Amino acid sequence: MTERELWERYQRYLCVVPALDFTLDVSRMRFPADYLERMRPRVVEAFDAMEALEQGAISNPDEQRKVGHYWLRAPERAPEPALQKEVTDTVAAIHAFAKDVHEGKVKPQKAQRFTHVLIVGIGGSALGPQLVADALGTAKDPMQVSFFDNTDPDGFDRVLAQLGGRLAETLTLVISKSGGTKETRNGMLEAERGYSAQGLDFSKHAVAVTGAGSELDSHAKKQGWLRTFPMWDWVGGRTSVTSAVGLLPARLQGLDIDALLKGARDMDAATRERDALKNPAALLALMWHYAGDGRGHKDMVILPYKDRLLLMSRYLQQLVMESLGKETDLDGQVVNQGIAVYGNKGSTDQHAYVQQLREGVLNFFVTFIEVLKDREGGSQEVEPGVTSGDYLLGFLLGTRRALYEKDRESLTLTVPDVSARTLGALIALYERAVGFYATLVHINAYHQPGVEAGKKAAGVVLALQGKLTARLREARAEARTAEQLAADIGMPDEVETVFKVLQHLAANPDRGVERTPGATPTQARFRAK
Numbered sequence: 001m002t003e004r005e006l007w008e009r010y011q012r013y014l015c016v017v018p019a020l021d022f023t024l025d026v027s028r029m030r031f032p033a034d035y036l037e038r039m040r041p042r043v044v045e046a047f048d049a050m051e052a053l054e055q056g057a058i059s060n061p062d063e064q065r066k067v068g069h070y071w072l073r074a075p076e077r078a079p080e081p082a083l084q085k086e087v088t089d090t091v092a093a094i095h096a097f098a099k100d101v102h103e104g105k106v107k108p109q110k111a112q113r114f115t116h117v118l119i120v121g122i123g124g125s126a127l128g129p130q131l132v133a134d135a136l137g138t139a140k141d142p143m144q145v146s147f148f149d150n151t152d153p154d155g156f157d158r159v160l161a162q163l164g165g166r167l168a169e170t171l172t173l174v175i176s177k178s179g180g181t182k183e184t185r186n187g188m189l190e191a192e193r194g195y196s197a198q199g200l201d202f203s204k205h206a207v208a209v210t211g212a213g214s215e216l217d218s219h220a221k222k223q224g225w226l227r228t229f230p231m232w233d234w235v236g237g238r239t240s241v242t243s244a245v246g247l248l249p250a251r252l253q254g255l256d257i258d259a260l261l262k263g264a265r266d267m268d269a270a271t272r273e274r275d276a277l278k279n280p281a282a283l284l285a286l287m288w289h290y291a292g293d294g295r296g297h298k299d300m301v302i303l304p305y306k307d308r309l310l311l312m313s314r315y316l317q318q319l320v321m322e323s324l325g326k327e328t329d330l331d332g333q334v335v336n337q338g339i340a341v342y343g344n345k346g347s348t349d350q351h352a353y354v355q356q357l358r359e360g361v362l363n364f365f366v367t368f369i370e371v372l373k374d375r376e377g378g379s380q381e382v383e384p385g386v387t388s389g390d391y392l393l394g395f396l397l398g399t400r401r402a403l404y405e406k407d408r409e410s411l412t413l414t415v416p417d418v419s420a421r422t423l424g425a426l427i428a429l430y431e432r433a434v435g436f437y438a439t440l441v442h443i444n445a446y447h448q449p450g451v452e453a454g455k456k457a458a459g460v461v462l463a464l465q466g467k468l469t470a471r472l473r474e475a476r477a478e479a480r481t482a483e484q485l486a487a488d489i490g491m492p493d494e495v496e497t498v499f500k501v502l503q504h505l506a507a508n509p510d511r512g513v514e515r516t517p518g519a520t521p522t523q524a525r526f527r528a529k
């Protein structure tokens, strides 16, 4: 197509949300003229399914759960008055608690004021808070935020070392919907140890966000933590950023959570529109479907031209891949669905992988995110009449054109700024697009059965380690190979796992296992020290 024809196509398909100053441009997707018409029956089905979901249907059939994240931004739409009240009461409680913390009414054990927040969580209990904190945070925020989002010992040490003596002024939020996630439990225990090492009582610095009656809920109550905020079974982890999971950290950081909610609410309103061409979430889902033939054949590359949106791709990775990456469809047929998501930011990536995007394997489509506002205040000129921000736009348009010339398709989202309102809108847009896409390809977007397998297998490894260390203690000074030890504990077929566990224990001197090299690495001998 010529530039003129593209301009026509741009105007024809431009999807605008005036209330948010938001546009979605699909002109650089080469879908045929009749594509949207052909998809109409499935789109109608997707709109119907979404309406039923918002009205409180059991839209997550495997777990027999309602899916209510949209009610978090519009409590009046929740199907039961009790739910509405829980949502509004929780937002009010978050405001009141954060105010008390900022004013020093809720204060730490041995300092005047809380100045830091340490968030302990993983997956949906960390990615949303991380995105919001990084996108909207400033050096002037009343509280700075750090994260424990793994069970990496060195990761814990690094964050604690950065906090140093300021741990005394740090409020720790332990966030877990289920309240039983091991990485988060470990992070909590490691944080507790950090406070104790400084002569501080963890419970006087700790707040939980979790489901009522969970392990974490009971623990927090028993230990007399400062406070607990609720999570509900009708909010999925990866869509929980507009619940206490995302709102509490953001409000403590000093961010405008009402604007975040308003942005999401306005996008929700725009994405209830039943004309797909006027509904950015429906159009987005249709473009994903077109790009990957409804089979996820093309990866979604997220390229925000703004440093503050760097974590968007990581956030969307969970939202999209955990929702859409499914073995079976709603009828139990094996479909192995999904869309792979990756990305970082432009123009930085132009100096990294954009080479492959332009010339290499054609297995992707790009989503450009354009932010109109350059910065707070004015910009200097880096060349006569040209600012750094002009360069950023130039690189976006240049890369988009260079890709299009080589038949590489792209979508462009344009937003006015990176504000709480805009971020809320982007989050809501993708939540809804994922929901629509799931109906287009007939899968349940709201469960994650595949995640459990890895967790169970990890449990088996730790149980094996218990047997192994008991056996090593029994064998005392006698050094034995992994083969021998696997046979000793009655698990000869698990010899590789036995070897890996021994190798790890021996590499960490405090674990009491000594390794004597053998003719090959796997013939090494191990004994208790």
Ligand SMILES: O=P(O)(O)OC[C@H]1O[C@H](O)[C@H](O)[C@@H](O)[C@@H]1O
Pocket (backbone or CB within 6 Å): 122, 123, 124, 125, 175, 176, 177, 178, 179, 180, 181, 184, 237, 238, 322, 448, 451
């Ligand atoms: O919030 P939690 O219950 O601790 O769960 C944290 C994460 O754990 C699991 O692995 C799920 O797959 C994620 O969807 C979830 O966000």
